[in-house]
Amino acid sequence: xxxxxxxxxxxxxxxxxxxxxxxxxxxxxxxxxxxxxxxxxxxxxxxxxxxxxxxxxxxxxxxxxxxxxxxxxxxxxxxxxxxxxxxxxxxxxxxxxxxxxxxxxxxxxxxxxxxxxxxxxxxxxxxxxxxxxxxxxxxxxxxxxxxxxxxxxxxxxxxxxxxxxxxxxxxxxxxxxxxxxxxxxxxxxxxxxxxxxxxxxxxxxxxxxxxxxxxxxxxxxxxxxxxxxxxxxx
Amino acid sequence: xxxxxxxxxxxxxxxxxxxxxxxxxxxxxxxxxxxxxxxxxxxxxxxxxxxxxxxxxxxxxxxxxxxxxxxxxxxxxxxxxxxxxxxxxxxxxxxxxxxxxxxxxxxxxxxxxxxxxxxxxxxxxxxxxxxxxxxxxxxxxxxxxxxxxxxxxxxxxxxxxxxxxxxxxxxxxxxxxxxxxxxxxxxxxxxxxxxxxxxxxxxxxxxxxxxxxxxxxxxxxxxxxxxxxxxxxxxxxxxxxxxxxxxxxxxxxxxxxxxxxxxxxxxxxxxxxxxxxxxxxxxxxxxxxxxxx
Ligand SMILES: Nc1ncnc2c1ncn2[C@@H]1O[C@H](COP(=O)(O)OP(=O)(O)OP(=O)(O)O)[C@@H](O)[C@H]1O
Ligand SMILES: [Mg+2]
Numbered sequence: 001x002x003x004x005x006x007x008x009x010x011x012x013x014x015x016x017x018x019x020x021x022x023x024x025x026x027x028x029x030x031x032x033x034x035x036x037x038x039x040x041x042x043x044x045x046x047x048x049x050x051x052x053x054x055x056x057x058x059x060x061x062x063x064x065x066x067x068x069x070x071x072x073x074x075x076x077x078x079x080x081x082x083x084x085x086x087x088x089x090x091x092x093x094x095x096x097x098x099x100x101x102x103x104x105x106x107x108x109x110x111x112x113x114x115x116x117x118x119x120x121x122x123x124x125x126x127x128x129x130x131x132x133x134x135x136x137x138x139x140x141x142x143x144x145x146x147x148x149x150x151x152x153x154x155x156x157x158x159x160x161x162x163x164x165x166x167x168x169x170x171x172x173x174x175x176x177x178x179x180x181x182x183x184x185x186x187x188x189x190x191x192x193x194x195x196x197x198x199x200x201x202x203x204x205x206x207x208x209x210x211x212x213x214x215x216x217x218x219x220x221x222x223x224x225x226x227x228x229x230x231x232x233x234x
Numbered sequence: 235x236x237x238x239x240x241x242x243x244x245x246x247x248x249x250x251x252x253x254x255x256x257x258x259x260x261x262x263x264x265x266x267x268x269x270x271x272x273x274x275x276x277x278x279x280x281x282x283x284x285x286x287x288x289x290x291x292x293x294x295x296x297x298x299x300x301x302x303x304x305x306x307x308x309x310x311x312x313x314x315x316x317x318x319x320x321x322x323x324x325x326x327x328x329x330x331x332x333x334x335x336x337x338x339x340x341x342x343x344x345x346x347x348x349x350x351x352x353x354x355x356x357x358x359x360x361x362x363x364x365x366x367x368x369x370x371x372x373x374x375x376x377x378x379x380x381x382x383x384x385x386x387x388x389x390x391x392x393x394x395x396x397x398x399x400x401x402x403x404x405x406x407x408x409x410x411x412x413x414x415x416x417x418x419x420x421x422x423x424x425x426x427x428x429x430x431x432x433x434x435x436x437x438x439x440x441x442x443x444x445x446x447x448x449x450x451x452x453x454x455x456x457x458x459x460x461x462x463x464x465x466x467x468x469x470x471x472x473x474x475x476x477x478x479x480x481x482x483x484x485x486x487x488x489x490x491x492x493x494x495x496x497x498x499x500x501x502x503x504x505x506x507x508x509x510x511x512x513x514x515x516x517x518x519x520x521x522x523x524x525x526x527x
Contacts, residue, residue, distance in 0.1 A: 050411055074417030086412035088405050099405055102398070103417035151417065 001026055002047070002078070002155055002188065007056035009039075009046050016042045018210035019056065023203075024155065029177070029187040031197040031218065033231060034207035040190040041083050043207070044159050047188075048080045049073045060155075075103045077154035081161065083190075085144040089133025093124055096132050096143055100150030110150070117146040120176055138169045145176070155186040162193045174200055194231035198222045206231075235369045240492040241485060246376040246445070248484020249383030253438040254461030255468070255476035256390065257431030263407040263471035264427045267325065270332035271312060273458015274339035275432050279305045279439030280354065280449050281347060287355055294357045302436040309432025310425050318421065336455075343451035354447040357440060379441045386434065387477050394473065403427060407471070460487075463507050469520025478518055 002024040009017035017039045024030040032040050045051045047058055049070035058066040060076055068076070079100070088096050097117060101110045118125035121142040127135065132143055141161055148156055158177065162170040174196050181187050191197035198204055201218035206227065214221065221227045254276065261269045282304045286297035316335050320328050362373040394400040405413040406423045414420055442457055443449060460483060468479025486506055490499040510518065 070414035071417045071419045
């Protein structure tokens with residue numbers, strides 16, 4: 001269980017997150033939707049420890065993690081697949097995947113998870129020796145997700161996995177997110193593609209300029225008139 | 235044959251530049267800073283080897299190892315105390331701090347050891363190899379220097395490309411934030427980078443002081459600047475670039491000294507650098523900075 005309480009995050013004097021609270025229950029898919037600049041990535045980075053909150057707290061189960069350094073957060077079971085993928089362009093696909101397992105020492109388990117990632121993304125197996133920088137955008141997205149999975153996370157943070165992908169590929173990626181979730185990984189999904197995100201989410205929060213303005217089950221928000229007008233194009 | 239002699243000794247000088255340039259280039263690649271005090275770590279390494287050998291009577295190998303250990307620790311301590319607190323600061327503040335550290339090391343050496351020049355002992359070998367009926371003479375020191383450089387280059391390239399820590403270093407060089415999301419401790423990685431660069435500086439110190447056997451608190455400045463030039467010349471951030479830049483610089487410097495002018499050699503070396511950078515601003519093997527989207 002991940003719990004964010006009254007979180008405030010600032011960049012210098014600018015308050016990007018203005019006191020948000022939400023929960024991600026175990027084995028659920030929870031989504032955070034919102035427009036450009038709403039503060040979704042800031043929230044993800046703060047959970048991962050790359051940014052420190054100005055105030056508020058973040059609990060993983062019963063541990064406060066808002067002051068824990070990022071590499072320790074990965075060890076505690078939160079892995080992030082960041083916005084724009086950020087694969088290591090000059091390293092091979094397989095080396096990228098092994099970097100995802102950087103904090104782990106269980107060699108045989110790591111190899112088993114590598115098999116699992118290749119089973120989820122057969123295209124990565126075909127390209128395992130290719131430099132990550134030469135992959136297509138869709139393949140890089142698969143690599144970034146596979147790399148996060150290699151950390152064997154309890155919770156996976158996904159920041160706009162559909163960005164820049166064709167509708168067909170978006171559907172494929174969302175099916176895989178459901179697969180990953182059904183393997184027992186809790187998912188916190190940030191999306192601008194509200195329709196897709198809401199359709200797979202157990203719980204959803206709408207964030208607008210640093211504040212949560214609405215929440216409900218995925219289905220509830222899909223049916224809400226306000227959401228339809230603001231995020232689903234009428 | 236004399237040309238060959240100058241060429242080979244130029245390669246040896248270039249090998250030393252290359253080993254020093256590695257320190258600049260690795261630190262730049264990973265910490266994105268110019269460690270101007272790197273040359274002065276060479277100086278420290280020279281003094282440690284000197285005292286270990288002459289004052290404490292340690293055997294050459296132990297003196298060199300002691301020097302490597304000392305410089306490794308010195309490099310890590312400098313990074314922790316002087317540079318780490320500036321991780322979020324502007325690059326200009328970091329550069330000024332590095333220049334400050336450089337002066338601090340030079341002045342400390344002056345206070346501790348005096349500013350007079352000491353004669354560095356023949357730690358490594360004397361004598362030379364005679365080829366072609368004595369027409370070509372290559373000193374053993376020259377051979378040792380070139381071979382050491384080759385071994386370091388191969389070792390470091392394997393380390394960077396094949397080991398888990400090496401791959402983590404490359405990940406940090408490319409994208410620190412993403413590296414942290416993998417669970418890589420960036421501070422530790424930067425410390426390791428400084429440790430390696432400074433350890434190599436100690437090796438460079440012994441080779442350099444054996445070739446030009448005089449020891450003074452400012453001995454690291456000029457080779458430091460030349461090696462920095464070599465790193466930029468080859469493409470800063472690139473390990474093969476440091477090798478290529480170092481070797482070219484050493485050869486150009488030596489041939490200029492032999493055939494054009496001893497006094498003008500430094501000016502010519504820097505002129506070549508400026509021309510290369512005008513034609514190819516990222517250096518010979520430098521990659522275009524990836525524009526962050
Ligand atoms: N490094 C930074 N320095 C200053 N302001 C920042 C920084 N990063 C983000 N911001 C600001 O914080 C606010 C939230 O940005 P954030 O990246 O979290 O939005 P987002 O919801 O992820 O948007 P998008 O959907 O476009 O990715 C924006 O107003 C942005 O300009
Ligand atoms: Mg974002």
